[in-house]
Amino acid sequence: MNLSMRWLKEFVELDEMPMRTFTEAVTMSGSKVEGWEVEGSEINNVVVGKVLSLERHPDSDHLWITKIDVGSGEPLQIVTGAQNLKVGDVVPVALNNSTLPGGKKIKKGKLRGVESNGMLCSLGELGLTKHDFPYAIEDGIFVLQEDCKLGQPICEALGFNDTKVEFEITSNRPDCFSVIGLAREVAATFDKPLKLHKPIVKGGHGSCKDMLDVKVEATDLCSVYSARVVKNVRVKPSPRWMRERLRAMGVRPINNIVDITNYVMLEYGQPMHSFDLRFIKDNKIRVRRAKDGESITTLDGVERKLTTKNLVIADSEKPIAIAGVMGGEYSGIMDDTTTIVFESACFDGASVRTTARDLGMRTDASSRYEKGLDPNNCLPALERACELVELLDAGDVMDDYMIDRHYDSERRKIYLDVDWINRFLDIHLTADEMKTILKKLDCEFEGNLILVPTFRPDLEHKADIAEEIARFYGYNKIPGTPLPGGAQGKYSDWQKFKRTINDTMLALGASEIMTYSFISPKYYDKIRMPADSPLRKSITISNPLGEDTSIMRTTALPSMMEVLARNYNNRNEAVCLFELASEYIPTTEDKLPEEKNTLIVGMYGNQADFFTAKGMAEQLLEKLSVSGYEIEASSDEYSYHPGRCAVLTLDGERLGVIGEIHPKTAENYGIAERVYCFTLDVDLMFRHAKAEKTYIPLPKFPAVTRDLALLCNEDIPVLKLEKIIAKAAGSLLEKIRLFDVYQGEQIETGKKSVAFSLVLRSSDNTLTEEHTASVMKKIMKELEKAGISLRS
Amino acid sequence: MKEKLEAIREQAIRELAEAKGQQVLENLRIKYLGKKGELTSILKQMGSLSPEERPKIGQLANDVRAFIEQDLVKRAAELKEEELNRRLQKEKIDVTMPGTRHELGSKHPLSIELDAIKEIFIGMGFEIVEGPEVEYDYYNFEALNIPKNHPARDTQDTFYITDNILLRTQTSPVQVRVMEKQKPPIRIISPGRVYRSDAVDATHSPLFHQIEGLVVDKGITFADLKGTLETFVKRMYGEDSVIRFRPHHFPFTEPSAEVDVQCFNCHGEGCRLCKGEGWIEILGCGMVHPKVLSNCGIDPEVYSGFALGMGLERVVMRKYNIDDLRLFYENDIRFLKQF
Secondary structure (H helix, E strand, O other): OEEEHHHHHOOOOOOOOOHHHHHHHHHHOOOEEEEEEEOOOOOEEEEEEEEEEEEEOOOOOOOEEEEEEOOOOOOEEEEEOOOOOOOOOEEEEEEEEEEEOOOEEEOOEEEOOEEEOEEEOEOHHHOOOOOOOOOOOOOOEOOOOOOOOOOOEHHHHOOOOOEEEEEEOOOOOHHHOOHHHHHHHHHHHOOOOOOOOOOOOOOOOOEOOOOOEEEEOOOOOEEEEEEEEEEOOOOOOOOHHHHHHHHHOOOOOOOHHHHHHHHHHHHHOOOEEEEEHHHOHHHEEEEEEOOOOOEEEEOOOOEEEOOOOOEEEEOOOOEEEEOOOEEEHHHOOOOOOOOEEEEEEEEOHHHHHHHHHHHOOOOHHHHHHOOOOOHHHHHHHHHHHHHHHHHHOOOEEOEOOEEEEOOOOOOOEEEOOHHHHHHHHOOOOOHHHHHHHHHHOOOEEEOOEEEOOOOOOOOOOHHHHHHHHHHHHOHHHOOOOOOOOOOOOEOOHHHHHHHHHHHHHHHOOOEEOOOOOEEOOHHHHHOOOOOOOHHHOOOEOOOOOOHHHOEEOOOOHHHHHHHHHHHHHOOOOOEEEEEEEEEEEOOOOOOOOEEEEEEEEEEEOOOOOHHHHHHHHHHHHHHOOOOOOEEEEOOOOOOEEEEEEEEEEEOOEEEEEEEEEOHHHHHHOOOOOOEEEEEEEHHHHHHHOOOOOOOOOOOOOOOEEEEEEEEEEOOOOHHHHHHHHHHHHHHHEEEEEEEEEEOOOOOOOOEEEEEEEEEEOOOOOOOOHHHHHHHHHHHHHHHHHOOOEEOO | OHHHHHHHHHHHHHHHHHOOOHHHHHHHHHHHHOOOOHHHHHHHHHHHOOOOHHHHHHHHHHHHHHHHHHHHHHHHHHHHHHHHHHHHHHOOOOOOOOOOOOOOOOOOHHHHHHHHHHHHHHHOOOEEOOOOOEEEHHHHOHHHOOOOOOHHHHHOOOOEOOOOEEEOOOOHHHHHHHHHHOOOOEEEEEEEEEEOOOOOOOOOOOEEEEEEEEEEEOOOOHHHHHHHHHHHHHHHHOOOOOEEEEEEEEOOEEEEEEEEEEOOOOOOOOOOOOOOOOEEEEEEEEEEOHHHHHHOOOOOOOOEEEEEEEEHHHHHHHHHOOOOOOHHHHOOHHHHOOO
8 A cells, every 4th residue: 555645644744754763653652654755856957948959860860959047047968869849848957967767767869860958758768747737738848837947856746745655555554555544553653733624515406316326236345325416527537636646556547537446445445436427227236146147248348247146236127336345347437437436335344255266367456345444434535536536526416315224323332441451462551551442443432432433343342442452552561471381392203203303314315305295287197197096196286376286195205206307407417305295195085185194215326226225215214213013025105116117015005116217207206217205104103213322231242143055946035044143143134245256257157156154152151152053054054954054 | 891891881871872773682682691691600619709709790780781671671662662663763754644534414404403403402301292294184284273264374275085085284283182182281292294376486485394393281371482582582583683573464373473573684784685674584383372272172361372483494494504495305416415
């Protein structure tokens, strides 16, 4: 919301102060200033001048050499290309070293060999349009018709003496979307009286009571509708003072009637509309819900289909305006308009909001209505518009007005609970001090009962009153105290568990990533998910920004692949990344999905291979004290290499997958390298993690190391050998380490040699040679049962 | 004999001083002190001495022996030192060559700052609570005093799943869930992902992180809110941070405020960083609206409380001078490795 300081000062007399002081003070009382701008501040060293002579440039068929009197005695020679000048014209002259809007700098120079000491300016060059000065032409020099002196700064001559302040208005304060509303806040801030003006309409052109029949049918959506007729309308540009104010508030001047409706909207915050009486069939105005199938062509020329959800202003047969949003195409003011009806009404905010949103047409009016307007403001605004019509001689205002009211004009009452407010804010004000603040905001009192003004629907509860007190007492005068009572802050076990995962992954050299939790359904194809996979059933966003972010992922793999691909495309040689990601698994239609926590790790580059990935997973599980999981080769994981993938299970539940990404998956992401990933179910790990660690005494007796080189069929997994050895060795086996797997010349085809190093130790005594030999013999016996022999 | 002993001593001193290397030294030890050494052979002749002379020469011979032994030890140490010095000299390396590096993972910058914020609040006695991101409209809006068609819904353009289920636009629903379950005192923060339908650009993202806090107890005042946030801001931005509380509006708090910290760059003068205002807005807060307390089954006549909320991305962007929010979700390793 822009505010003209000149307009504001009509309602509050402010002491002289720097703008910074003003903006700070109103910001701190709750009307936040986003910025401010002195009109014409971009214009420098541009003055009023008069054309003394005009002659053709000797070397050009379109340039003119002018002599300009800028009041300095010595005429200036300026060359111009404009064709609309004649001797005696008064024009804006940008002198040598002047600046114009947009940062344009003017310096003296030569044009085709003729000296030019500045530039004559057009409307556009001064940052203006024809709407600001309707008598001027846009294509040529701005010939001034203003009352001004030669040499006078152009800003002064054109009335650029206003300052525009931009406010951020919060949604609870629709009253502040107006000059008067902001003036009330400013007056309270600086403790000055608010000077309100009561509109006076002379009328005297006959009653309009019989000319129009106004009736609100949808009384739930329109609390008041008022209207008044103006005849013999004289459409013309508004006077300069009105155009200047509209301009300062960021509104384009159009003609006197439109300008009056805008002026009143800005001043009172009450949207106004004017209808041409000729187009109101049977002179009947009905405020009703649209009928299904009805449509209206709005002022912007677009045909809009309406439904019963939309409130309209209709005549006896059709809608002529969408209530609070926009008028119909014939409702506008035309050259031959003679009689108009001013509308000032209060429509239901929620209804206007829904209509504006559904029709995709938010307007100045609708954005005001949707925040909730004061029904008591309609009539004063209507009066003000008619007063302005008379002031501008824009038509003959007829006597009387039509009004259909459907609201309770009782003011809300709130008890002023002085003790509670003092305690709540930790301040010490008396009832009178509080009342003084509230009275500045137009609250009245019946004893300690506050009568809330109807333009403040946001004041409902004593907490709302506390805020008003705090705002004008000063938020920053309230002390800051430490929280009373002791409390223990801590991480929960679950939060600690997640932190351990993060810390461990970082220590293992993986970097943490964060990805969007919504993806495109096409990403399931990219990771080669079968069409019938249950994971394809995802939570779908009904109003997504685009397909790429339209469903909530049921698997974090596509997100990881995207990031790996981006790094690959950015030519990052090697990466190892992880994310503690959420996956969203739908449950039933009207219930929230299950939000699963998954650890996903992905890598490519020189260090990456299957066993690096597996080692990381194993070390993490060890760190988290998750044991007893099973690991098995799997060729069924669609995203992974069928020969390089393992599935982990824990207690019959799927714990995770480790594998090389299928070359086709990698290709779908444009990665021409081997990619490795693993996932682990964090919720499952948490359920199985042993929270407590117990100390195991350090060994008292020495260990014995034995190497074992075995020969077996090549398809026997190493894990099977390890399991046989571990079972046979029992509790004496402290550690088993694979140190060689060999296939080649010295080995029979179809066989492989596998070598382990075993560490054996007893907790009760030093192992003797005989004991060790018997254990090794037992191990071999068990191995031989499975067809595994010692390599000779 | 006495002269001989003296001569041996002199000769030993000379030879030891010239000895190079441990082997030469060993040879000298054998030469003088060995079984067939010079000193031994002299001692063997002791029998030919008179009983008066014998103890004197014996004493002298022992002195010479002790002297040579001592000298041998000393010389050996010297030689060892020389040898070590030679080795050290030879082992000299170019210490300006690069160090061998181990691959360390990098924490995401958002995580780093989120953890820092959590630590500060834990230090003030807060617990951390998490909740669902896909949430009921009731928890995200209605319980928070934002009924359907409330204009405040406009400022939080929402992704809907169904009419009643949406992607949470704030982490406040977690607070409602806590208040429903737990009787005061409550002192929590709820960090997490939130969603708003903003198209992606340098300063907008449809997904971002919020941290919200909630305190409910008997007798909690606006001054408590101020005190808590002043402490937070000083821990987060330094003890000399200057802050101000500016009136604002949120539907779920009353009174509401935004907290500004004086611009780190210009100290209030106004510069490009603070868009000329001299202040930078860092969080929103306020006293919990009595309607919100009642909605959650807490009697506003008995209890009061305050709530606060801030966006994590903006905190991190300011801290590291990051100008493009997209970098957080692109996860280029060259970006991640900087933190």
